[in-house]
Amino acid sequence: xxxxxxxxxxxxxxxxxxxxxxxxxxxxxxxxxxxxxxxxxxxxxxxxxxxxxxxxxxxxxxxxxxxxxxxxxxxxxxxxxxxxxxxxxxxxxxxxxxxxxxxxxxxxxxxxxxx
Amino acid sequence: xxxxxxxxxxxxxxxxxxxxxxxxxxxxxxxxxxxxxxxxxxxxxxxxxxxxxxxxxxxxxxxxxxxxxxxxxxxxxxxxxxxxxxxxxxxxxxxxxxxxxxxxxxxxxxxxxxxxxxxxxxxxxxxxxxxxxxxxxxxx
Numbered sequence: 001x002x003x004x005x006x007x008x009x010x011x012x013x014x015x016x017x018x019x020x021x022x023x024x025x026x027x028x029x030x031x032x033x034x035x036x037x038x039x040x041x042x043x044x045x046x047x048x049x050x051x052x053x054x055x056x057x058x059x060x061x062x063x064x065x066x067x068x069x070x071x072x073x074x075x076x077x078x079x080x081x082x083x084x085x086x087x088x089x090x091x092x093x094x095x096x097x098x099x100x101x102x103x104x105x106x107x108x109x110x111x112x113x114x115x
Numbered sequence: 116x117x118x119x120x121x122x123x124x125x126x127x128x129x130x131x132x133x134x135x136x137x138x139x140x141x142x143x144x145x146x147x148x149x150x151x152x153x154x155x156x157x158x159x160x161x162x163x164x165x166x167x168x169x170x171x172x173x174x175x176x177x178x179x180x181x182x183x184x185x186x187x188x189x190x191x192x193x194x195x196x197x198x199x200x201x202x203x204x205x206x207x208x209x210x211x212x213x214x215x216x217x218x219x220x221x222x223x224x225x226x227x228x229x230x231x232x233x234x235x236x237x238x239x240x241x242x243x244x245x246x247x248x249x250x251x252x253x254x255x
Contacts, residue, residue, distance in 0.1 A: 025167045026131035057134075057163045058230055062223030069218055086156050093233050094226055095214045 003027075006034050014113045015043040015089025016106065020034070023060035032063045035078075039067065044076025047109045051082040056090050064100065077101060079109040121148065122187035129170045129199065130178035132171050137166050137184060141195055144186045148193070158195065158253060164227035165197050171224075173201030173247060188255070192236075196250045198229075203242045204249075220244040 004027035009016040015038050022029060038046055048064075068078055079101040084089070091102060103109050125140045127133045145155045166182060174180045177182040183198040212225050231238055237252040 022135060024131070024134045024163055025170070026134050055138075055159070055161060057167065058224070058226040059167060061226065065214075065218050065223045069221060086153075089156075090160065090230075093230060094212070095168055099214060099218065 001011045004030055006030055008034060008038070012114075013043075014047055014110055016043045016049055018049045018052065019111055022055040023053060024055070024057040025059035025115070027053050028059045028063050031060065031095060032066070035063065041070065044071050044074045045113045046071065046076065046078045047106060047113075048080050049082050049106050050080060050084075052086060053083065053087050056087050058090075058094070061094060061096065062089065064096075068100065072104075077113075078105060079112065081106045081109050120187060120189045122185060124186075125184045127182055127184070128178055129166075129180045129182050129201075131167065131170060132178075133212045134163055134166065138163050140184065141186050142189070145193065146254075148188050149195070154253065158193070161231045161234045161251055162195055162197070164231050165195075165251065168202045168204070168227050169197060169201065169247075171235065172204065173199045175202070190255070191250050192254050194250060194252045196248055198246055198248045200245045203247050204240055206240050 004021040004071055007018045009018065017034055019031060064078060073080055081103045082105060083102065091097060096102065101109070101112065123144055125137070126138060127171055141162045142155050142159050145158050170176060170178070180199065180201060187194055196245045209228050212229055216221040217225070231251060236254045239250045241248050
C-alpha cells in the first residue's frame with residue numbers, strides 16, 4: 001500500500017505542511033491531526049504544499065472543508081500550493097478554486113500572508 | 116482482442132485499509148486495455164468514492180463485511196460494479212453538494228456521488244434481495 005506523509009515547517013509566522021503520497025479516507029486523519037495541532041497552537045496562517053501529492057479523494061478535500069471557516073474567522077487562511085494537474089482537477093470538479101486560495105507556488109502564498 | 120469481454124473480480128473487506136488495493140486493482144485492468152492516464156485517474160477516483168461510501172454508509176464502518184468488485188470491458192465500454200449487503204442507497208434522495216453551505220456548516224462528505232457522476236458516463240444503483248450494486252460505466 002502506498003503511503004501518505006506529512007511534515008511541518010515554519011516560515012516566520014506561516015506554518016507550512018508538506019504533504020505527499022495518496023490522500024484518501026484512510027489517510028485523511030493524518031492531515032486532520034496535523035491541521036488540528038497547528039490550530040490548537042494558534043497557528044492560523046497555513047500553507048499546504050502539495051508538491052508530492054499524487055492522489056486525492058473527496059475524503060481529503062473534506063478535511064480542508066472542515067477547518068477553513070474556523071481558520072478564516074481567526075484571521076488566518078489555509079492556502080494550497082504546488083498541485084499537479086490531476087490533483088487540481090479534483091479540487092476543480094468540486095468548485096474549490098472559487099472558495100480557496102490555490103496557488104502555483106509556495107512563495108506566492110508566503111507573499112500573500114506577508115501583505 | 117477486439118470484441119472479447121475481459122472480466123476480473125476482487126473480494127475485499129469493507130475497510131479503508133484496502134482503498135489503495137482497490138484503486139490499484141481497477142487501474143491495472145484499465146492500463147491493460149490501454150486507457151489514457153486521464154481515464155485511469157478518473158476510474159481510480161470513481162471506484163475509491165464508491166467503495167468509501169459503502170464502508171461509511173452501507174456498512175457504517177463495520178469492517179468485517181465484504182465488498183465484491185467486478186471490472187470488465189469490451190471494445191465499447193469499461194464497467195465497474197461494486198456489490199455489498201449493507202444499507203441501500205436511494206439516489207433520488209441525493210442532491211448536488213453546495214460547497215459554500217457545507218463549509219459554513221462544517222460538513223464534509225456528500226461529494227463522492229457527485230464526483231462519480233462527473234467522472235463516469237453512466238451510474239446505476241440497483242438492489243436485488245439483500246445485495247446492493249453500483250454499476251459505473253465509462254464509454255471507450
